[in-house]
Amino acid sequence: MLTRREALFGTAAGAATAAILTAMPSAQAAAEPQPVDVSKLPRERVELVAPPFVHAHDQVARSGLKIVEFRLTVKEQPMVIDDEGTVMQAMTYNGSIPAPMMVVHEGDYIELTLVNPATNEMPHNVDFHAATGALGGAKLLDVNPGEQATMRFKATRAGTFVYHCAPAGMIPWHVVSGMSGTVMVLPRDGLKDETGKPLKYDRIYYVGESDFYIPRDENGKYKHYESLGDAYDDTLKVMRGLIPTHVVFNGRVGALTGDNALKAKVGETVLIIHSQANRDTRPHIIGGHGDHVWEQGKFANAPEKDLETWFVRGGSAGAALYTFRQPGIYAYVNHNLIEAAELGATAHITVDGEWNDDLMTQVRAPAPIASY
Amino acid sequence: MKLMVPAVLAAATALTVAASPAFRNHLPEAAPAGIVTVGPGSFEFRLPGEYLKDGRPVDAPKRAVAFRRGFDIMKDEVSAAEYAACVADGGCEAAEGGNASATLPVTGVSYRDATAYAAWLSAKTGETWRLPTDVEWAFAAAERRRDDALGLAEDASNPATRWLARYRAEAGSSDKRDTEPKPLGHFGTNSNGLSDVAGNVWEWTSTCYVRATMSEDGKVAHSTDNCGVRVVAGRHRGYMSTFLRDGRSGGCAAGLAPDNLGFRLVREAPSLISRLLGMWARAVG
Numbered sequence A: 001m002l003t004r005r006e007a008l009f010g011t012a013a014g015a016a017t018a019a020i021l022t023a024m025p026s027a028q029a030a031a032e033p034q035p036v037d038v039s040k041l042p043r044e045r046v047e048l049v050a051p052p053f054v055h056a057h058d059q060v061a062r063s064g065l066k067i068v069e070f071r072l073t074v075k076e077q078p079m080v081i082d083d084e085g086t087v088m089q090a091m092t093y094n095g096s097i098p099a100p101m102m103v104v105h106e107g108d109y110i111e112l113t114l115v116n117p118a119t120n121e122m123p124h125n126v127d128f129h130a131a132t133g134a135l136g137g138a139k140l141l142d143v144n145p146g147e148q149a150t151m152r153f154k155a156t157r158a159g160t161f162v163y164h165c166a167p168a169g170m171i172p173w174h175v176v177s178g179m180s181g182t183v184m185v186l187p188r189d190g191l192k193d194e195t196g197k198p199l200k201y202d203r204i205y206y207v208g209e210s211d212f213y214i215p216r217d218e219n220g221k222y223k224h225y226e227s228l229g230d231a232y233d234d235t236l237k238v239m240r241g242l243i244p245t246h247v248v249f250n251g252r253v254g255a256l257t258g259d260n261a262l263k264a265k266v267g268e269t270v271l272i273i274h275s276q277a278n279r280d281t282r283p284h285i286i287g288g289h290g291d292h293v294w295e296q297g298k299f300a301n302a303p304e305k306d307l308e309t310w311f312v313r314g315g316s317a318g319a320a321l322y323t324f325r326q327p328g329i330y331a332y333v334n335h336n337l338i339e340a341a342e343l344g345a346t347a348h349i350t351v352d353g354e355w356n357d358d359l360m361t362q363v364r365a366p367a368p369i370a371s372y
Numbered sequence B: 001m002k003l004m005v006p007a008v009l010a011a012a013t014a015l016t017v018a019a020s021p022a023f024r025n026h027l028p029e030a031a032p033a034g035i036v037t038v039g040p041g042s043f044e045f046r047l048p049g050e051y052l053k054d055g056r057p058v059d060a061p062k063r064a065v066a067f068r069r070g071f072d073i074m075k076d077e078v079s080a081a082e083y084a085a086c087v088a089d090g091g092c093e094a095a096e097g098g099n100a101s102a103t104l105p106v107t108g109v110s111y112r113d114a115t116a117y118a119a120w121l122s123a124k125t126g127e128t129w130r131l132p133t134d135v136e137w138a139f140a141a142a143e144r145r146r147d148d149a150l151g152l153a154e155d156a157s158n159p160a161t162r163w164l165a166r167y168r169a170e171a172g173s174s175d176k177r178d179t180e181p182k183p184l185g186h187f188g189t190n191s192n193g194l195s196d197v198a199g200n201v202w203e204w205t206s207t208c209y210v211r212a213t214m215s216e217d218g219k220v221a222h223s224t225d226n227c228g229v230r231v232v233a234g235r236h237r238g239y240m241s242t243f244l245r246d247g248r249s250g251g252c253a254a255g256l257a258p259d260n261l262g263f264r265l266v267r268e269a270p271s272l273i274s275r276l277l278g279m280w281a282r283a284v285g
Helices: A004-030 A134-140 A171-176 A228-240 A337-343 B004-013 B021-026 B080-088 B111-125 B134-144 B160-170 B272-284
Strands: A043-045 A067-080 A087-093 A101-105 A109-116 A147-154 A159-164 A180-186 A203-212 A246-249 A262-265 A269-276 A283-286 A290-294 A304-307 A316-323 A328-334 A346-352 B035-038 B041-046 B050-053 B056-058 B062-067 B071-074 B128-130 B202-214 B220-233 B238-241 B266-268
Touching (some): A067 A101, A087 A228, A101 A109, A134 A147, A159 A171, A159 A269, A171 A203, A180 A203, A180 A316, A246 A337, A283 A316, A328 A337, B035 B134, B062 B134, B071 B134, B080 B111, B134 B202, B134 B220, B202 B238
Parallel strands (some): A101 A180, A203 A269, A262 A346, B050 B202
Antiparallel strands (some): A067 A087, A109 A147, A159 A180, A159 A316, A203 A246, A269 A316, A283 A328, A290 A304, A328 A346, B035 B071, B041 B062, B050 B056, B071 B266, B128 B266
């Protein structure tokens, strides 16, 4: 059987070189932003949604440049991070770990309002890896409890980019307490394969991986602290050891399993964005692949194909496109399997549809060893 | 059905006798707090293990099982303090987590830990304590027993149907999942008077994992036991290697694992001979 992918690659192979050559100039031109009269641009306000979901967006821009307004509210709150009920004094944007994903198109402007309610203890800001200047905008967004600020930046580079909190002197603590998210800047004409052919996705999932460093008491039990300030000294000591106590997807062990497992159907193409603001990771779909992977998350680079595992550097977000071909339960893991199985970095994807015997079949079920 | 024989025989030969309160006074730290006599009775039992028919997984067959006499089983799961007494006495290895609470069940124990405790308790009390078989546990669990049959129409073309159905049947939301061990009695008592059956502690049984092939007439054509893996009983059946103390480490990448591993024990009724010997020993001693 000829799959959609084989058909695509078969025709693509011959034309590959020429297509790359023609595709490159447009990417070059987009990298040089032209001055724009921002006051005349249309505005759109987008309500963010909690991961693993992503707010509704066009894969191909249907209009010209615009200003997209987002709002993040810092929530300092205790959060349960595993099944034993371990509580972390967390710092979050909008109450989720990771923080919500923002999607715009290349050349659009992101206008962010950051709110730090008076009930919080800490100053906060945002460093957008997608932004240019002012420590990623952090200098313009420093807000104390009871303050808010608004900053606008132009999305000049297409790709998936981390954003995170970066207050002076406390950056890693804020990040490993939950304050990171992702911006996805799509090319205006959408994603493309290595020959310039359009790529589309039926679903998008946003997996944010976090490493947590929870202090233990003398009996080895995780400690609970009444406030962020109380937790700081002990937490910093664990952080300096560089061995996380938890490595989790979406804020807690098992957040994307069971009833909350990701869902797909055979034949559907899923774009999985994987962010890690602090520490290297290596996503892998057990029983599947990455058809097209932007390992470094930057869409001006041609995607790599047919990857088994991809490497997402700490402080970046990668994007992987995969069309499911078999039904079943897939595990989506950090393929440091100790981190996946023992520390929490496992999600499940349930995929419904028809089994493809050509791709795999059981020739003989387990039975006593035959004597020949 | 090789698997069934020891289970049924053990129960059938058991004589129902009352606990020996006098003996407990000598060993307050070792004697369990309560014993429940279950049965006699009979029930339809879904066999544990994995069953294949025409090379494809199917629901395990059901068998009618009769307990002609009752059997004695601990009302509560073994507590952390009871287990700690065995550790202090050199009979058991420390449980993972190292809790010694009298009100919490012991968790973080392997099959090997559980059998070591049973041997220690037997030596301490002069009685014979052992893990229940899966069929004993299922009978004692009564209305808390869950049939793990999927009841799917046979679909030869799509093996994933069963995988997805199993996953969804056992899946829960991690938001609601609470694996923190709860005080004994927290999950209530079942109709047989056992506490905390199918709470968040899965209980070791002595039953080996079995893979069996069914013939067309529904009989077991052949089966392979793997006693390095035993049945753990709880909200759903699990199969765990005997050395595992944390069920979550034992699950497959895409499986759903037990919250905690603990156990309760069955007391063998003493045989007539051993009772007579005991009486003689007491008379002489």
